[in-house]
Amino acid sequence: MSTESWKSARNAVVLIACLLAGWQALYWFAGEIAMRPPLATLRYTANLVTTDAFWPHLSETMRAFAIALAIAVAVGLLTGFWLGFHSLSRQVFEPMLVAIYSIPKITLYPVLLLAFGLGMPAKIAFGAIHGIIPVALFTINAVRNIKPILIKTGRVHRLGPLDMVRSILFPAALPEIFTGFRVGFSLTLIGTLLGEMFAAQRGLGYLLMTAIGLHNVDLIMAVTLLLIVFAAVVSTLLLAIDRRLHRRSV
């Protein structure tokens, strides 16, 4: 193993150990009515994932999230490329995207409920509107920041439009676009989960919301743990790829 990956493995272990220690300490401080210690939570979670009632929730969430992410990436990339290359549209629309990005989208859930009804479409929409804008904004930047000298080099080598995209534009913009994807991933996930919390009757978000309503501490802790582990594993992976892509570019 290279020193680099050894170091990040060590960092991960240290971080997890610190978080677990902090968790345990908080438990001693807050007590049984507020939370469960790590070990009890792990045990409960292990139990939870073996029950039949759990899997439909998980698969529902994953399906909604996958569709929302696909929509966010597709629409975000298209918007981003369009605005990145078309200067007038960018000047008109980019500030609007930034403004919409800054809206606390959680306030819109009743509107989405009224528009889509309770269920799958509402939470997909909620996930997608969280993810589209970061993907679009990062893509705009990526396209805009391609160095003109690279494009000129491509022209000097007499590349056709397709070759130009494949061997110059896309590789040059990729690191930044990937960062957009990484942020889009996080925000689409939280969007989908919030959609489930407020606008669904199935899924992990719904499970969490019910647990909060019933003050079922075991279930709150277990669902949160699962969500954190999933998000952490994927984000850390994406972050590593992101770093590698960025290190390559000057």
Add this chain to the structure above:
Amino acid sequence: MSDAHVSLRDVTKVFPAANGGEGLHALGPVDLDLGKGEFFAVVGPSGCGKSTLLEVIAGLTPASAGTVEFEGWRVDADIPDGIGVVFQEDACFPWLSVEQNIAFGLRKTALAADAKQRRVRDVIDLMGLGDFAKSYPAQLSGGMRQRVCIARTLVTQPRLILLDEPFGALDQQTRLLMGDEVLRLWRQTGATVFLITHALDEATMLADRIAVMSARPGRLIDVVQTNWPRERDSRIVERAEFGAITARLWKTLREESLKTMALKGAGQAAEPA
């Protein structure tokens, strides 16, 4: 302890390697004494350790071995009072106006507000920035920004001024005129000046003594005395000795520069970003 204004003994700098391997020997050993009020210039090939030498003298970087003394006190990675530095890179604060940039130097000086203001005003006029006092650095040309940095240094009235290629960004004519300006300031303030430059004619025109540095690790391989009168300006280039001194500097420097070029060819990057 010597009675020199600045004195370096066996000064060496080795930058430790990031992964604990063999470090990068950038400088030394260097022995050097600067007299009070002397104008001393250093020339050397790119990447030979000139900026490193300056930073060691200023106390910005501790020497790996050897000692630096300023006015009889040890300089040891602690910036002494009475030193001013103009860096190679643009060091203007982009969020402050020209005036505020220059006044920044006087933050701690125990002066009344109007006295401070007068001093700032004087330096602004001296550096010919009068029309731009309220401008922000981004609105100025590279040369004017460098003048702001010089002004910010001068306003503190330092007794030792360290200049790291301050005219690197300027065209030849402006350089010569700025050279005159620096000579005038030097005479007026009586400060000791330590100037790094890559322009041989500039060094010859300005300095009392000129040191040539070797390729990395930088050592002083030749020191040339110019014997110019204290009252002098850029017209000194017309003198016969001027050509002779420049030629002697170039003879020594050429070999060293060739060494650096060969090193670079072997994949050794020496150029700062």
Add this chain to the structure above:
Amino acid sequence: MSRITLYRVGVIAAAVLLLELLCYVRVIDRITMQPPHQIVRDLFVILASGKQNAAILKTLSNASIALSLAIVVGILAAVALHGYRTVRETLDPLFATYYAVPIFAFYPLLIVLFGLGDAPQIGIGFMLGVVAVIVNTLNGLDRVPRVLRKTARIQRLGTIETALKVALPCAAPYVLTGVKFAVAYSLIGIIGAEFIMSRGGMGYEISFAYNNFDNATMYPLILLILIVSISINATLSWWEKVLLARRGL
């Protein structure tokens, strides 16, 4: 007015008109949404009657407390963390994961810890906002040119003075980006918490109105939140632009 601004106004006007039209021809029915002019009128009615003033005040003041805490703590934490590379590398995965996790899951815990008052909601708003400030401030501090830090040393500035007079002013545009995110996140935290469990505030009123099909209350309140967050964002963006223009960017 520039051509771009004209286009922008045109696009927004067209969108509003389209909504009006869709409502008018009943493609969007009245139970789903009121036409825009009606929402604006209802908003004036609500503001004039003062019925919702307590809720609006509660939400906005809680959000501004959470925001202020997030800014102060976030900047302090970033300045403290900046020098420690290993600590930062260790924390990076946490920061990268942070906004993918529903922080609201910690709301019940905060209620147990802080009681049923405003504190747990402010806690959620703070928790959501603070990481955005930390991450962006760190990003800005990383970009302070080395020569400016050297200048600070030559001018014999101490650690605190260097942070206050050189590093943070230099990083200001990035800090401002963090603050913009924190505005949105503190509002999300407060309003989301009010949706979940509270006895007042705009989030509570919105979900109460939703459950009672009271669109005349729900939509104006939503509109008000949008107006508040967009205008704060626009103000900060304008300030950011001034700072950057000063630097020729």
